[in-house]
Amino acid sequence: MSKNKLPTIKEIAKRLNVSASTVSRALHDHPSIGLVTTMRVHKVAKELGYEANKMAIYFKERKTYTIGVIIPDLSEPFFSAALTGVEDAAEASNYNVIIGQSLDNFEREKKIVDNMKDHRVDGVLVSLTKETSTYEHFDSLKKYNIPIVFFDRVPNRKDINFVACNLVSGMLQAITKLVNIGHSRVGLINGPAKLAATLQRLEIYFRCLKENSLSVDQDIIVSTTLAKADNLKAINKLLSLDEPPTAVIVFNDYVLLDCIAAVKAAGLVVNKDISFISFANLPIWEYMDSVPLASIEQFAYKQSSMAAGFLFELINNAAQPNAADIPLLQHIIDSEMIDYTAAK
Numbered sequence: 205m206s207k208n209k210l211p212t213i214k215e216i217a218k219r220l221n222v223s224a225s226t227v228s229r230a231l232h233d234h235p236s237i238g239l240v241t242t243m244r245v246h247k248v249a250k251e252l253g254y255e256a257n258k259m260a261i262y263f264k265e266r267k268t269y270t271i272g273v274i275i276p277d278l279s280e281p282f283f284s285a286a287l288t289g290v291e292d293a294a295e296a297s298n299y300n301v302i303i304g305q306s307l308d309n310f311e312r313e314k315k316i317v318d319n320m321k322d323h324r325v326d327g328v329l330v331s332l333t334k335e336t337s338t339y340e341h342f343d344s345l346k347k348y349n350i351p352i353v354f355f356d357r358v359p360n361r362k363d364i365n366f367v368a369c370n371l372v373s374g375m376l377q378a379i380t381k382l383v384n385i386g387h388s389r390v391g392l393i394n395g396p397a398k399l400a401a402t403l404q405r406l407e408i409y410f411r412c413l414k415e416n417s418l419s420v421d422q423d424i425i426v427s428t429t430l431a432k433a434d435n436l437k438a439i440n441k442l443l444s445l446d447e448p449p450t451a452v453i454v455f456n457d458y459v460l461l462d463c464i465a466a467v468k469a470a471g472l473v474v475n476k477d478i479s480f481i482s483f484a485n486l487p488i489w490e491y492m493d494s495v496p497l498a499s500i501e502q503f504a505y506k507q508s509s510m511a512a513g514f515l516f517e518l519i520n521n522a523a524q525p526n527a528a529d530i531p532l533l534q535h536i537i538d539s540e541m542i543d544y545t546a547a548k
Contacts, residue, residue: 374539
């Protein structure tokens with residue numbers, strides 16, 4: 205046998221004077237093959253350096269044992285933690301993962317979806333861009349029987365499989381904490397209009413103000429595209445008011461980093477002149493000299509690993525005759541306020 209030529213099932217069969225089908229079944233530990241024969245086949249396969257032709261197996265099973273995951277930005281700790289959740293779940297199910305970063309660009313997201321379709325992934329996990337408001341590129345995967353599960357940033361639709369975080373519990377804890385320590389003027393720096401999470405945060409903010417008997421003041425509600433310049437514009441607008449808020453709920457910890465810089469540049473002291481509570485619970489806060497009063501944990505790892513579990517369930521059920529009748533897989537995880545002042 206040539207040094208550059210990979211050994212085949214036929215060569216193992218010839219060495220043992222058995223049929224190729226016997227070798228194939230023995231390599232898969234099929235119960236129809238006796239233990240002695242199975243052991244002999246495995247021994248010779250190891251001696252010859254035989255490796256299964258995975259492409260042939262994939263073709264036969266009509267699977268690539270690969271899933272795609274599309275996230276906004278891997279450099280963000282939230283999404284890197286989410287990716288770890290996906291990869292751990294994929295490893296447990298013997299799947300590979302193809303990663304695509306949308307970088308919060310809608311056109312890029314569409315191209316990634318097309319690339320994953322062309323690679324015939326068995327399924328896709330998605331956290332949307334801040335620009336995504338139409339979903340035809342995802343719907344197009346249906347005709348290829350490629351299931352999709354959304355997580356964290358999910359479409360405002362009922363006909364999808366998803367795992368998301370319920371922000372009500374965390375937001376209520378946050379505003380209640382602020383009220384309990386004397387704040388009555390609590391502002392909001394919200395996110396991009398196209399994100400479902402933005403509308404969700406606004407609705408919850410109104411609800412939590414009401415539950416704490418606080419009035420709504422539109423002057424202390426601003427928004428940002430999440431770009432640094434826009435983050436600074438939002439916080440500076442609040443600081444320039446004749447009666448600025450004494451506390452602010454911020455869309456996420458990344459926006460808050462820019463807000464803290466602006467507060468310091470204005471000669472103000474965080475948590476003295478103005479206090480903050482944000483979303484994401486970044487691990488960096490323990491290394492910072494200025495931190496929010498609290499951050500609302502959205503459980504990135506738990507969301508993504510559960511979403512991956514849903515995806516594998518959909519993939520495994522796809523071959524079932526009643527696959528179309530399988531209920532949508534949807535789960536909402538309660539958020540939780542992490543109090544940083546309590547740890548000091």
